[in-house]
Amino acid sequence: xxxxxxxxxxxxxxxxxxxxxxxxxxxxxxxxxxxxxxxxxxxxxxxxxxxxxxxxxxxxxxxxxxxxxxxxxxxxxxxxxxxxxxxxxxxxxxxxxxxxxxxxxxxxxxxxxxxxxxxxxxxx
Numbered sequence: 409x410x411x412x413x414x415x416x417x418x419x420x421x422x423x424x425x426x427x428x429x430x431x432x433x434x435x436x437x438x439x440x441x442x443x444x445x446x447x448x449x450x451x452x453x454x455x456x457x458x459x460x461x462x463x464x465x466x467x468x469x470x471x472x473x474x475x476x477x478x479x480x481x482x483x484x485x486x487x488x489x490x491x492x493x494x495x496x497x498x499x500x501x502x503x504x505x506x507x508x509x510x511x512x513x514x515x516x517x518x519x520x521x522x523x524x525x526x527x528x529x530x531x532x
Contacts, residue, residue: 411510412458413446414465416472422480422489436479442515443471443498449508459506471501491516495525503527 421438445468449458475497480489485500487493495514503509512525 409448410451410458411446411448412461412464413444414461414468415442415444416468417442418472418476420475420478420480420489424488424490439516439518441475441494442517443468443494444513444515445498445502445506446510446513447506447508448510458508463505467502467505471498474501491521491523492525495523496528499525499527 417440419438419440421436423436445464447459447464451458474483475494480486480494483489483497486497491514495512498514499509499512502512509527511527514523514525515521
């Protein structure tokens with residue numbers, strides 16, 4: 409069994425409605441993010457690959473384009489621009505193309521925050 413991971417970076421702005429520390433989050437602000445997509449499976453006997461990296465690159469580029477330099481509050485089907493929603497949104501964009509999708513991790517290096525999503529059923 410193998411796990412193959414690929415990362416991409418994006419920058420985006422958002423606002424959040426929060427109870428704690430609400431005022432700064434309500435103003436438009438931005439973050440630099442990294443997303444890591446991990447696919448798990450056996451290598452195909454003919455190709456020797458778990459997934460063709462060209463296919464994965466193209467799929468991740470499409471997900472990145474939907475987020476990079478966007479106002480997250482306006483991204484269709486995202487909901488509030490939380491790390492949790494970003495991870496689930498990326499999952500929904502990648503999963504139809506990537507059999508064996510195991511997890512999506514969203515990282516915000518500026519404050520060392522990480523969110524890992526294992527899919528809607530939690531099994532990845």
